[in-house]
Amino acid sequence: MLTWIEKITVTCFAASYAVAFGLELWHLFRPRPILRFVALGFGGAGLFAHVIYMTVQSVPFVSPTGSMLLLALILSVFYVGEAIHHQRVAWALFVLPLVLGLIGLAVLVQTQSPPTEGWQSFWGIAHGTLLMLAAVGVSVGFIASVMYLVQLRRLQAKLPPNQGLPLLNLERLELMNRRAILWSFPLLTAGLLAGFALQLYNGMLLQDLFSVRIVSVLGLWLVFAILLYLRYRVHVRGRQLALWTMFAFAILVLALVSSHDFSKGVGP
Amino acid sequence: MNLLLVGGSFKTMPIEMREKLAFDGPKLPAALNELSARFGCEAAILSTCNRVEIYVARAGAATALDADLIAEYIAEFHQLPYDQIRASLYALTNEDAVKHVFRVASSLDSLIVGEGQIAGQVKQAYESAQGGGTAGIVLHSLFQQALAVAKRVRTQTGISKGHVSVSSVAVDYVRQVHDHFGDKTVLVIGAGKMGALTLKHLRELKPERILVTNRSPEKAQDIAKECGGSAIPWDQLDDALVEADIVLSTTGAPEPIMTRRRFDGILARRSRGTMVILDIAVPRDFDPRIHDGDRACLFNVDDLKRIQEETLKERQEHVKPSEAIVEQDVARFLSEWRRKKNGPIIAQLRQEFEKHGMAVSADVLAKFNGKLSEEDKKYLEGAIKLVLNRILHGPISALAEEVPEPSKHTLREAMMKLFRLER
Numbered sequence: 001m002l003t004w005i006e007k008i009t010v011t012c013f014a015a016s017y018a019v020a021f022g023l024e025l026w027h028l029f030r031p032r033p034i035l036r037f038v039a040l041g042f043g044g045a046g047l048f049a050h051v052i053y054m055t056v057q058s059v060p061f062v063s064p065t066g067s068m069l070l071l072a073l074i075l076s077v078f079y080v081g082e083a084i085h086h087q088r089v090a091w092a093l094f095v096l097p098l099v100l101g102l103i104g105l106a107v108l109v110q111t112q113s114p115p116t117e118g119w120q121s122f123w124g125i126a127h128g129t130l131l132m133l134a135a136v137g138v139s140v141g142f143i144a145s146v147m148y149l150v151q152l153r154r155l156q157a158k159l160p161p162n163q164g165l166p167l168l169n170l171e172r173l174e175l176m177n178r179r180a181i182l183w184s185f186p187l188l189t190a191g192l193l194a195g196f197a198l199q200l201y202n203g204m205l206l207q208d209l210f211s212v213r214i215v216s217v218l219g220l221w222l223v224f225a226i227l228l229y230l231r232y233r234v235h236v237r238g239r240q241l242a243l244w245t246m247f248a249f250a251i252l253v254l255a256l257v258s259s260h261d262f263s264k265g266v267g268p
Numbered sequence: 269m270n271l272l273l274v275g276g277s278f279k280t281m282p283i284e285m286r287e288k289l290a291f292d293g294p295k296l297p298a299a300l301n302e303l304s305a306r307f308g309c310e311a312a313i314l315s316t317c318n319r320v321e322i323y324v325a326r327a328g329a330a331t332a333l334d335a336d337l338i339a340e341y342i343a344e345f346h347q348l349p350y351d352q353i354r355a356s357l358y359a360l361t362n363e364d365a366v367k368h369v370f371r372v373a374s375s376l377d378s379l380i381v382g383e384g385q386i387a388g389q390v391k392q393a394y395e396s397a398q399g400g401g402t403a404g405i406v407l408h409s410l411f412q413q414a415l416a417v418a419k420r421v422r423t424q425t426g427i428s429k430g431h432v433s434v435s436s437v438a439v440d441y442v443r444q445v446h447d448h449f450g451d452k453t454v455l456v457i458g459a460g461k462m463g464a465l466t467l468k469h470l471r472e473l474k475p476e477r478i479l480v481t482n483r484s485p486e487k488a489q490d491i492a493k494e495c496g497g498s499a500i501p502w503d504q505l506d507d508a509l510v511e512a513d514i515v516l517s518t519t520g521a522p523e524p525i526m527t528r529r530r531f532d533g534i535l536a537r538r539s540r541g542t543m544v545i546l547d548i549a550v551p552r553d554f555d556p557r558i559h560d561g562d563r564a565c566l567f568n569v570d571d572l573k574r575i576q577e578e579t580l581k582e583r584q585e586h587v588k589p590s591e592a593i594v595e596q597d598v599a600r601f602l603s604e605w606r607r608k609k610n611g612p613i614i615a616q617l618r619q620e621f622e623k624h625g626m627a628v629s630a631d632v633l634a635k636f637n638g639k640l641s642e643e644d645k646k647y648l649e650g651a652i653k654l655v656l657n658r659i660l661h662g663p664i665s666a667l668a669e670e671v672p673e674p675s676k677h678t679l680r681e682a683m684m685k686l687f688r689l690e691r
Binding site: 031033151152153154155156157158160161162163168169170171172174175235237238239 | 423426429430431437440441443444445446447448539541542559560561562563565567571574575578579582
């Protein structure tokens with residue numbers, strides 16, 4: 001007989017996140033402090049169910065489904081943490097759609113078969129972990145960029161400062177984005193190098209280099225290199241930096257969805 | 269509760285008269301003591317730039333104090349002719365006075381609805397009365413509840429949301445862009461008086477440095493000295509703008525001092541983040557096309573005033589729900605007060621009935637001497653208690669819910685008479 005823990009499905013935590021998102025949306029139009037507390041409660045409940053699901057179902061993190069669910073889980077932790085830390089900001093409106101999107105993609109891709117060769121080696125684990133951490137950074141940068149653009153739009157329209165969507169100020173959002181980029185790039189680089197080491201360990205094939213997975217991860221690395229160059233050499237800031245980060249996130253999603261040819265399954 | 273409020277506000281008297289009637293500095297404790305001593309009552313005085321109100325109460329007395337007596341006292345205290353002030357004063361009693369102080373504390377009666385200062389001033393008035401020993405059972409309950417209502421209105425409605433002064437709105441915008449100010453440079457252009465208050469607010473943010481420039485170097489020096497900044501020559505304006513994070517412009521120039529083309533050249537030289545420009549000069553100093561919300565956020569007087577008006581309009585939408593909260597709390601306060609007032613009577617009533625109940629119970633037990641078990645005795649005592657409680661339930665509830673009508677006998681009197689209770 002199944003225990004309640006084993007009965008937890010993707011629908012359970014996705015529904016909790018969706019309710020939390022709905023309540024935050026409600027709060028936006030009809031501000032009631034209680035709504036935000038309840039939303040946070042649902043977010044927390046979703047996170048709890050998410051952790052239980054990942055643990056009990058032993059979802060292989062190295063599969064596209066597993067990696068997307070893990071990334072969604074880390075972003076949920078980010079949501080709950082930030083919602084407690086910066087209570088005034090409407091985090092749920094920005095983080096939860098991303099979480100729900102990743103869960104949706106994970107369900108669509110639905111391949112949980114773990115890789116067979118080398119993924120348990122040192123290089124395989126290093127490659128997967130580093131790329132996952134880099135993916136977290138890219139996602140946080142993406143959230144900061146979206147918030148930045150919304151705040152920018154408000155300022156462009158000269159909307160009243162204390163009305164409408166509560167957000168962090170431009171400087172804080174840019175700092176958040178910058179830190180996310182600075183955090184992700186070395187991790188991404190190290191993850192890529194570990195991936196190459198893994199390929200050498202497995203005996204690299206020429207056709208592997210042209211897989212969607214490799215091309216997208218290399219593309220992501222390239223976008224990040226451009227981002228850093230623009231930020232620190234050309235002093236590009238604000239809107240342009242935010243748009244580049246969003247582009248990097250789009251490539252990350254492509255890398256996540258693509259097959260795991262590069263590492264034969266290991267990766268974010 | 270015999271509460272009386274006599275006072276005047278910006279609605280009933282001009283500022284010159286409010287100034288004359290103010291109880292500021294040492295006048296406040298002196299007046300409180302005198303009121304209390306002369307009329308044998310509790311007293312509190314709310315004296316702000318927009319209102320002067322005296323609250324007096326005599327919990328035990330049969331009737332409230334006469335408003336004219338208090339008005340006379342005010343005239344006498346300030347050495348003003350009684351006739352000159354009486355027409356400008358309003359007088360409210362009991363329920364109306366309660367409602368008034370709740371509305372005042374919730375800033376529903378303020379010149380700018382939703383302003384946050386008044387709750388603090390009501391608190392100060394209460395603390396002064398407390399400190400002077402002139403607040404008793406009525407005023408303690410009244411002011412504590414007024415402050416609670418103010419908090420409820422503030423947190424449950426959006427009546428206090430946003431700022432309504434031009435300088436506060438300007439600083440709100442600055443905060444939308446910048447997070448911390450310890451590494452920021454504020455540039456003040458010109459010496460317009462309108463900028464003084466905004467500059468004061470900006471200084472409170474504790475920026476790293478303040479640069480001041482003006483066509484007249486002497487004026488620039490003076491302002492720099494006043495605000496703890498450093499003066500720079502007028503011809504270095506462009507260089508200063510390259511370094512500035514926040515610009516406050518208040519020149520009296522008839523034409524914009526900064527065209528878009530000139531500003532584009534400055535932006536090309538900048539490596540810093542978004543610049544916030546507060547152009548509060550009339551006519552404007554900066555070409556409005558400079559504003560892009562990303563590299564430069566420009567807010568001029570019209571923008572800031574528009575926000576001010578929008579905020580006030582938005583606040584108006586919260587007046588109705590706020591009034592509903594006040595109404596609810598007035599009803600709750602009065603009901604609590606009646607319960608408190610009739611509390612001793614209710615207690616006496618219970619005691620009387622319990623005394624009779626115990627006597628009956630003792631009689632019955634004596635009659636069944638030894639024939640009843642312990643369980644039966646407990647059952648009998650419980651039954652007597654139950655009957656008494658059921659009999660008392662109606663009268664006690666009626667007392668707690670009583671709404672006194674001045675011309676009629678009160679339930680309290682009826683109850684005392686019916687059950688032969690002592691006064």
